[in-house]
Amino acid sequence: MSDITGSATATGTAERELRKVVIASLVGSTVEWYDFFLYGVVAGIVFNQLYFPSDNPTVSIMLAYATFAVGFVARPLGGLIFGHFGDKIGRKTMLVITLMLMGGATVAIGLLPTYEQIGILAPILLLLLRIAQGIGIGGEWGGAVLMAYEFAPNGKRGFYASIPQIGLSLGLFLSSGVMALLTMLPDDQFMAWGWRSAFIGSIVLVVLGTWIRSNIRESPEFEKAKAESRSRDVGLPFVTMIKRYPGNVVLGMGARYIDGVFFNVFAVFSILYLSKIVGIPRTQALWTVCGAALVMVLFIPFFGRLSDRIGRPTTYAWGSLLLALSVFPAFWLMSTGDTLLIILGLVLPFGIIYPMCYGPEAALFADLFDPSVRYTGISFVYQFSGIFASGITPMIATYLMAANANDPFWLCCYVIFAALVSMVCALLIGRRERPAR
Numbered sequence: 001m002s003d004i005t006g007s008a009t010a011t012g013t014a015e016r017e018l019r020k021v022v023i024a025s026l027v028g029s030t031v032e033w034y035d036f037f038l039y040g041v042v043a044g045i046v047f048n049q050l051y052f053p054s055d056n057p058t059v060s061i062m063l064a065y066a067t068f069a070v071g072f073v074a075r076p077l078g079g080l081i082f083g084h085f086g087d088k089i090g091r092k093t094m095l096v097i098t099l100m101l102m103g104g105a106t107v108a109i110g111l112l113p114t115y116e117q118i119g120i121l122a123p124i125l126l127l128l129l130r131i132a133q134g135i136g137i138g139g140e141w142g143g144a145v146l147m148a149y150e151f152a153p154n155g156k157r158g159f160y161a162s163i164p165q166i167g168l169s170l171g172l173f174l175s176s177g178v179m180a181l182l183t184m185l186p187d188d189q190f191m192a193w194g195w196r197s198a199f200i201g202s203i204v205l206v207v208l209g210t211w212i213r214s215n216i217r218e219s220p221e222f223e224k225a226k227a228e229s230r231s232r233d234v235g236l237p238f239v240t241m242i243k244r245y246p247g248n249v250v251l252g253m254g255a256r257y258i259d260g261v262f263f264n265v266f267a268v269f270s271i272l273y274l275s276k277i278v279g280i281p282r283t284q285a286l287w288t289v290c291g292a293a294l295v296m297v298l299f300i301p302f303f304g305r306l307s308d309r310i311g312r313p314t315t316y317a318w319g320s321l322l323l324a325l326s327v328f329p330a331f332w333l334m335s336t337g338d339t340l341l342i343i344l345g346l347v348l349p350f351g352i353i354y355p356m357c358y359g360p361e362a363a364l365f366a367d368l369f370d371p372s373v374r375y376t377g378i379s380f381v382y383q384f385s386g387i388f389a390s391g392i393t394p395m396i397a398t399y400l401m402a403a404n405a406n407d408p409f410w411l412c413c414y415v416i417f418a419a420l421v422s423m424v425c426a427l428l429i430g431r432r433e434r435p436a437r
Contacts, residue, residue: 018160021151024212025144025164028099031209032140033171035106035202036133039071040268041179044394045275045282046195050114051123061272065394067127071134072383072391078138079379080238086143086375087237091150094375095143095213102136103206105129110199142379145362150371158312161363162304168358169296172267176293180286237376241369245377248368248432252381254425255364258320259357260389261418262327265411266292266350269397270334277406278337288346295351300359307360313430316364317423319356324419326353331408357422364426370435389418 043064052063078098086094109129115122144164152160175198182194241249267289274285307315326349333345362378369377400410 018151021147022160022163024095025148026167026170027212028095028140028209029144029164029167030170030174031099031167031202031205032102032137032144033168034174034205035102035171035199036071036137037172037267038106038175038179038198038202039109039130039133040264040394041175041271041286042195042198043067044268044272046191047126050116050191051126053115062395062398063123065398067123067130069387069391069395070127071130071137072386074131074134075138075383075386075391076380078135078140079142079383080138080376081135082139083142083376083379084237086139086146086379087373091143091147091375092213094139095147096210098136098140098143099206099209099213102133102140103202103210105132105136106199106202106206110196110202138379138383141382142375146366146375146378149363149366150374156308157366158307158360158363159301159305161366162301162307162359165304165358165362166297166300169293169300169355173290173293173297176267176271176286176290180283180290183283183286237373238380241373241377241380244373245369245435248429248435249377249381251425251429251432252365252368252378253385255316255320255422255429256361256382256385257389257425258323258415258419258422259361260386260391261393261415262323262350262354263358264390264393265327265397265415266330266346266354269394270346272394272398273401273408274334274342277401278335278342280337280339280342284339288343289350291343292346292351295347296355296358299352299355303356303359304363307363311430312360312364312367313426315360316357317426317430319353320419320423320426322353322356323349324416324423327412327415327419331412335408364429367434368429 044061047067048057048060048064051067052060082094082098109126112125112129113122144167145161148164149157149161178198178201179195182198183190185194271282271285271289274280274288275282303315303319330345330349333341336342365378365381366374368381396414397411400414401408404410
């Protein structure tokens with residue numbers, strides 16, 4: 001009887017600890033993505049005017065999106081730095097540090113003087129702060145999803161690792177929603193102080209997230225891997241990762257391609273497309289993206305759970321194919337200018353189909369590596385591929401639209417190409433043997 005009671009107590013304790021870890025990962029991830037996407041939402045409507053003034057509007061927008069891209073270039077550096085120490089020291093400590101780094105850079109952007117006030121120093125400082133944001137999110141993502149993944153029982157890891165992924169949609173929802181509310185201000189007030197309040201206000205979320213993350217314990221799989229590493233020389237996690245899993249790294253980055261491309265076309269570039277080319281009010285475009293992000297919250301864990309049942313590579317491959325099939329209809333619906341059709345054009349592909357890839361993605365990448373190099377592995381795969389998959393996508397989209405008289409045909413072809421690459425890579429991942437746990 002006492003054994004049964006003890007077992008039940010241990011199970012209850014483990015479940016409570018899992019809930020705490022999942023909540024901590026989700027809250028922190030939401031804060032980080034809010035900070036990161038806030039920049040993307042503002043880049044094409046504020047920074048192009050205040051920090052990159054030019055006689056050519058396209059050049060201004062391209063320069064603003066270039067600093068947006070720099071954040072993605074910096075993310076692999078953050079992934080390598082914090083992935084290394086996350087595999088050597090622990091996941092929990094890195095989560096607290098990355099959240100504080102990201103939050104500090106975001107608040108500083110909200111306080112930054114404009115080009116008119118301090119000249120060329122303004123875009124330089126903006127660039128440096130964007131790099132700090134990139135380093136922060138580069139280290140944060142891997143730790144957040146790993147804590148949930150490594151605490152979860154076998155057979156449910158896809159579901160639990162998908163919950164921190166909801167932070168992306170919640171962060172996008174909050175950043176788009178806050179900016180939509182602020183754009184209701186008179187334009188002069190919005191440009192003078194309205195947009196800044198969204199950046200400075202994130203300090204409240206950062207304090208909350210830091211407090212929550214400070215009250216969880218370390219991942220049990222990491223503690224086990226660390227104990228084993230004392231009896232043998234495991235070397236540098238990055239070097240070990242490259243030696244053991246070169247094929248997994250390449251396939252993981254290929255699978256990630258459609259995630260970054262599709263997200264940045266529909267969450268970032270679509271705001272500029274709808275407001276500047278289709279001609280709907282900017283506030284309406286922001287609210288539409290906001291609504292799609294809210295729908296996504298429901299479908300990310302749904303597809304995470306589905307991946308536990310039918311396999312993560314299978315789920316991801318089907319999601320990639322459906323994204324390829326959806327992009328032309330989506331842009332046709334948005335190009336009509338009709339409110340209901342625009343909502344359908346964003347919510348169906350972005351809010352419902354896209355989570356078919358993003359939901360199981362964290363566990364898909366975590367499956368590629370053993371615990372001793374897992375933080376480094378998933379951070380490198382996700383963040384390094386993000387340079388070409390995410391960071392330069394708004395610039396590519398702007399160029400392809402301008403080169404084709406604002407017709408989205410070539411942009412849609414680019415999205416289809418990315419989706420097919422990811423589908424093939426996901427199928428190849430499914431044929432590979434998983435690393436020993």
